[in-house]
Amino acid sequence: MTTPSTAVTAVTAGLNYLQPSALRPVSYTFQPPPDTPWESGSYELRPMPIADARAATAPPDIEREGFVLRDAPTAVRDFLDDAEVTAIYHREVAELALAVTGGTRAHVFDHLVRRREADRAALSFGRRATDGRAAANGRIHNDYTEESGRRRLSLVLPDPEEAAAVRRYCIVNVWRSIRGPVLDTPLAVCDARSVMAWDLVDAEVRYPRRTGEIYLATHSPSHRWSYFSAMDRHEALVFKQYDSQLSGVSRYTPHAAFDHPEAPADAPLRESIEARCLVVFE
Secondary structure (H helix, E strand, O other): OOOOOOOOOEEEEEEEEEOOOOOOOEEEOOOOOOOOOOEOOOEEEEEEEEEEHHHOOOOOOOOOOOEEEEEOOOOOOOOOOHHHHHHHHHHHHHHHHHHHHOOOEEEEEEEEEEEOOOOOOOOEOOOEOOOOOEOOEOEOEEOOOHHHHHHHHHHHOOOHHHHHOOOEEEEEEEEEEOOOOOOOOOEEEEOHHHOOHHHEEEEEEEOOOOEEEEEEEOOOOOOOEEEOOOOOOOEEEEEEEEEOOOOOOOOOOOEEEOOOOOOOOOOOOOEEEEEEEEEEEO
């Protein structure tokens, strides 16, 4: 593999924003009904500066920018083994989420392995390919909205009394490479302080047995994007997707995969895992 020529502290790359529209966007995770597109809505690839957060004067903080990088080696040997991931990685993610947020209880409720398509097709919503693996998701999105973030609490804690006793909780994603350093299609995250409420658009995600709700983002030149160059397997990026506290903390961190303009043509395809975790503060 070709080695990148020089270290850079920022790049300019295309990020997929939703074009403003009066229609509510919908995307399918399974074969949609006849004559129905996989996704509705129009997207525009906007060139945006994306800083290498490794060069930041002050390391990002999850309660300020909405994201943080930790050195977090894992004992998992095979991330394609669901049983091993559930038995080992979920515990590791819960411990990391508590260490990063200061919460008292953590509940990991799902995980997903993604792999960049072999033909490096244009980035889309990252639906599953014929091999069953999800592709890299190149649409700027946040996994929860105000409504779906609130709904997630009762799904994770189905006991009404236990859920009602929770005063504050948040939902975080934990993202890591499951191969070597990520040179192809890294993950960009947007500083939560640079995102205004009117930048976020409710959108449906339709699964075979339910419909979820996420935020998509329309473009603003004020958005401040970052990534961590060459993230390796021993590192984990933790970023906020929802916080029930309405002020004083980050609440949403839009994110998306992007094509790195300095990536070697023969860079290995990115393979990564993301796990979602609900953290309770008491």
